[in-house]
Amino acid sequence: MAEILIVEDNPDIHSMLTESLTKQSYQVSSAYSGTEAKMMLEMNKYDLILLDLMLPGMSGEELLQHFRQKTLTPVIVMSAKGSIESKVDVLEMGANDYVVKPFDLRELTARIQVQLNQQHGETREESQTLDIQGLVFDLDNKSLSYQDEEINLTRKEAKIIELFLKHPKKIFTKEEIYQQAWDDYYMGDDKTINVHVSNIRKKLLDQTGEEWIETVWGVGFRLDPKKIED
Template identity: 45%
Template structure:
């Protein structure tokens, strides 16, 4: 079972370390950030299952971080805010910005873990229906969209279908005949460069966002997702 990845954005080193140590003992993969700007850079380069966010941060405030996370980065990762601000108006503002939950400081780690569990279960339920992931590549079968590192790829209908076939069958090697038949719903007649051109176009669009390989050529056979 894959370990769930948590981003901790908290400028107080003591609190950050306490949360980090607790979550590591609970078998989470944890990344620590100490400013809103650092947290944003982490989100740009990695997909997390959950973000724990302080509000009073240097550089980029927690409120600005949430706003940019939901708009500029188009990222729907659940966010639990950790703050000493207790006023209802503050909480309502954060929920409107896109926060998913709110834990008031000081808090018990048991409460934090319980609230995290709720958000992670909710996220897993949604993803089991519509989201497929491989490394930083995500395909949403509800919106028929493909993103990598939260950036949406502008793919054609045939390119989307090829990616869908590969990501839903991560260990299968597809021949050109397989892809042509399944993506075009037509019979493959001999040598045709159509599939090769579409694979090349997909790779080019992915390389605009990362140097990591996502589609592997199995020489003499076909194509599959890169491990």
């Protein structure tokens, strides 16, 4: 079920939302300040965020702007500010929806469901590509590009980089890489693996000016952790 982050410093409202959403089988995480929410958003991914504006530590507006630089996860703002100007300002910052306090739980639930339905539809459409820091792999035609410039790869190179981009935090042994790219039992052919990884590294460096693949000595290879840091 979808996981929702509630960012609200009013304990009564927070408790009411948590109880209602939990009863509807949503997974609920809680933050009571903007600073706490920022930390949680940097460590975890959520399907939707319910965001109050008047928060201690970091305002909801600041948090929304910071968050929108990193992801398009739906955000529903909850605020006592009911003016048109307030709504327009927050929506222009990147909020997906805006409800005025006090709100009806049934209405909020319906708005949550609309956003999740739209998000799931977008996810299905976008699932045909892998994108990390502008390095985009098209799963349909097995092509790689950076800032819309194609990087020419052999079929086996494409299989290897696909493996790294699908699992950016995993360290892959040479055996795992060989089985993915050659679809065969690994016979300890380190030279073949090293040559292909070296070729990928060079092509990525030539195109992007940066290193993308890290050697983990005694284990294997992985995507450079700096590429997946927020």
